[in-house]
Amino acid sequence: MSGIIGNIVTDIGGKSLDALWxxxxxxxxxxxxxxxxxxxxKYVDFESQLSNxxxxxxxxxxxxxxIKPVIKEYDGTYGANMNGVDMETQLIELTRNQLQxxxxxxxxxxxxxxxxxxxxxGK
Structure with a gap:
């Protein structure tokens, strides 16, 4: 990944940016x-892998x-049309993701x- 120039902190940061994207x-x-x-x-699982x-x-x-972000599906249904999207949660998650x-x-x-x-x- 980073080789001689970078360090594990920047490597983790880069991986995290990829997962957030x-x-x-x-x-x-x-x-x-x-x-x-x-x-x-669907949702992306990344933090649990990194934490482990x-x-x-x-x-x-x-x-x-x-460690790679993995796309997973939620179980269950939320809407009247029996689709699994909870819009309020998704809008909150999108805002949270943008801040992160x-x-x-x-x-x-x-x-x-x-x-x-x-x-x-140091200059």
Missing amino acids: KRASVISNNIANNDTPGYKQ ALSNNTLSESQLDE YSYMERSVHESLSMLLSAARG
Whole structure:
């Protein structure tokens, strides 16, 4: 992933940005299918995988490479047309995801800025 220049923090940040981008796409697809009969609401599983990998405090770059966002389906139905989209929840999740993306983007930028500063000898 990052090789010599980066570090595990920026690698995790990059992976998180990818997962958040995918989540935004899945949520948007859920919203677009709000009126599609029989559609099952989907979600992205990423944080649980990352948490499990970090739990033993020995996460390597090769282990991090194996962690990928996975799209899963919710069970059950919510709407009158028997589709699985809960619009209120999806709009809240979309907003939450946008905030998380902005925060993570800032964090990765700051981490890379610190690496650049270090490479320039603190100048």
